Amino acid sequence: MFLTYAHRHVSLRLEDGQFEFLTVASDQAIPVVAPELVVDDIRHDGRSVLASAIAGELTLPYASYGGESFFGLALRRLFDLSPSFRRTTVHENSIAHGLKAICMSGGGVCWLPRSLVAAELASGALVQASTDPRWILDLDIRLYRAAEGGKSAVAASLWDRARRLATR
Numbered sequence: 488m489f490l491t492y493a494h495r496h497v498s499l500r501l502e503d504g505q506f507e508f509l510t511v512a513s514d515q516a517i518p519v520v521a522p523e524l525v526v527d528d529i530r531h532d533g534r535s536v537l538a539s540a541i542a543g544e545l546t547l548p549y550a551s552y553g554g555e556s557f558f559g560l561a562l563r564r565l566f567d568l569s570p571s572f573r574r575t576t577v578h579e580n581s582i583a584h585g586l587k588a589i590c591m592s593g594g595g596v597c598w599l600p601r602s603l604v605a606a607e608l609a610s611g612a613l614v615q616a617s618t619d620p621r622w623i624l625d626l627d628i629r630l631y632r633a634a635e636g637g638k639s640a641v642a643a644s645l646w647d648r649a650r651r652l653a654t655r
Contacts, residue, residue, distance in 0.1 A: 492557060496560075514626045517623055537622065543573060558583070
């Protein structure tokens, strides 16, 4: 079994029929940034940097997941459907925790899972770069398992428990 994020527009490249899944929770990837972002020696309020970049007033330093990672593919779809904004990639990492550190240090904007940054948002260590709903990436959290064979009693019990919890 494995637990992972999923998005309707990103294939996990699992062969059809060989795996089954349960959607056990949901999350959102949201644009976050340090409360103040310095670009070209000018201080910007983190809450308005995305709007400034859309208006062409600012090129955002962007912490990217890379183009072929799960989040990179999902965000590419989001960016294609939303107004364009000027950005330059300053750091690339397929691990959200690494990108979170870049954002917290004032290195740029990044889309991070809300569950990962909830404490930092509450404390003010990070802020949302925009609250416009078109910039929010809705995500499922899924538990996968092989559809056939190799099911131990412990694994079957865990799956049944996860199914019961997911349907609440």
